[in-house]
Amino acid sequence: MTQRLGIIGYPISHSISPVFQQAALDHLGIDATYEKWEVTPDEVGDFVAGFRAPDAWGINITLPHKQAVIPFLDEVDEWATTAGAVNTIVNHDGHLRGHNTDGPGFLEA
Numbered sequence: 001m002t003q004r005l006g007i008i009g010y011p012i013s014h015s016i017s018p019v020f021q022q023a024a025l026d027h028l029g030i031d032a033t034y035e036k037w038e039v040t041p042d043e044v045g046d047f048v049a050g051f052r053a054p055d056a057w058g059i060n061i062t063l064p065h066k067q068a069v070i071p072f073l074d075e076v077d078e079w080a081t082t083a084g085a086v087n088t089i090v091n092h093d094g095h096l097r098g099h100n101t102d103g104p105g106f107l108e109a
Contacts (some may be wrong), residue, residue: 001055003032008039008047009062017060032057041068047102048072059089069071
């Protein structure tokens, strides 16, 4: 089954993430698609709820949704709690966990 990954934001048409993310997936031979989804603030809850499907692996979150997604998640990690913002959602068998990778990325750079 092809897995779904992507990025949500509003607006999102400017994002080039799908180009390089899809190239990386293809290079690694991972059966997945990386898309961009323009999600309005009013659609965030429904979109996140739909990402509990078995073929949904994860979502990158950009503005203006980094705080808005939190109430729709089952769990947020320590970094996301501290930052009050989520930039990555991972689907673990229908359990959605929010992460903030900015802090760890900065510390490991």
